[in-house]
Amino acid sequence: MSFKRLDPQDFVISADSITNTLWSGDAVTLDSFFTSSTQEAGSSGDYYLSIYQTASSDSTAKVQFDIAYGNKLGSGSIAYNSGIVGKSPTSTIYGQYRTMVLGDENTDFAIGDYTETEFIAVPIERARYKEGLFPGSLNLTLTVGSDTIHITDNSKDVASITFVDAGRKFELVSGSNGAAYSGTGYTAASGSYGWMLPDIGILLLNSKALEGSAADGGIGLNITRANTTNGATNTSTFDAIVDGSSFKMNSQETITSDFIFVRARNAEFNYSENPSYISGSTGEVIYDEFINSPQSYITTVGMYNDNNDLLAVAKLSKPLLKDFTKETLVRVKLDF
């Protein structure tokens, strides 16, 4: 009398793609960038530089993304052991991304028309991008001195999507909102400005293309290849992002929802076991009007298993009147 079985057609499973702003506080564009001197000076600072949306000492500070320079030959950082050439934090970063992105230790990154043995990785913090980056939403401005470049992915220019071992891959080009300003969006001399790997939330910037002069399509980014210091290229990239002061991108995730259609027919659920519905201890209905024209007010929908365990519950925003002249259809949404 109080439970009603659901039919198979009362269940609908829906998977919806949800996009959202990437950065903390739902900021559309990140225009202020901060680092942590503690992180930079720590052992992790040899490998990457963490970027925050506010001063890292602030209670609301959260890592937004990191910057990590990778070099196949180990250039740009101090060797782990002075007697072993080519093994340093930058070579570790290079190998890490090569395995993750290419899945082949014998292959190098073919960025645009060139095979590169170095890059600047910009992995977005997982909590920011949720499931993936939303192609077509990237707008990153890099500035060095008087040279500025606006970088986006070329997802709206390509007819078919290219895949690598890390999923979808788009070239980074000069343009905005997923389309190049003109042509391919990069010069043949430098190759594209890198890759966007939306499924793992990573941008790989082509350090050589950015290092080039403005005439060659670059901005003169300072790439340090000496083995005398750690993290110099990470810092110069950070400076270029700070001076560009505009990093815009959206996240994308798939929300799977269970929709359950709860149907109360006109003759159902018109009486209540609410103690205020009853007068006295013997169960008399409180008002004589309720004997032939009972009215009840639905406030809560409970979803049960066969064992009558209450698994999920939903509240209405306001009471819903139910009587013998009304039928009710409530769509209950259960997100996973």
Add this chain to the structure above:
Amino acid sequence: MGYLNNSVVTVDAILTKKGRELLAKGDGSFRITQFALADDEIDYTLYNPTHPSGSAYYGEALENMPLLEAFPNETQIMKYKLVTLPRGTSKMPVLDLGYGSITLKQGASLSITPQTLNYLGGNQTFETSGYTATISDVRLFNTFNGVGVNTEQAQAANSTTTIGTNVSKTVVGTTINLTATTVNTLFGNNTQLQATLTVIGRDSGARLTIPVTITKVQ
């Protein structure tokens, strides 16, 4: 000609503590198969069948009341279920446990056989599907089980072992057997332990909560 109201009420559901537990178990017990409706928070004494403006206003005090968000504690929500009864019903099913409260000494036993008054027009006093009984603090009893309902689901509920601290336990049956705890340390410096026993008719939805007291044997 006017437009028909084709709106569908859409609500977001949350998992209860029990739902999360069964989802984590992953044994198939998290499977929604039925629903119930409730009118928690509604006070029908606010309904006014003598409203001077007429019947359209009888429920005015109820219809726009703001409702609280759902509680994830399954024992604190869906308390008062809406039930399907024939038109003309003048008396609602009510439970009779034979006790207004229960007081047991340590180690003492008691069997409760609930009855449902006004059930199915008064022609039947025991509900076919039995009763669920929930003790708010399982530590108060050495024995807390239900007998008389032999469905697979009821037996599964009755065989569930609840361990740990102050948690509730629910059993199913037509008779509920209780044996008070013999553990002295539960009392600390007190001479009594207290909890509540909630019994719900599985068919009628009728519900009754009574206090339970266990007294320490000096």
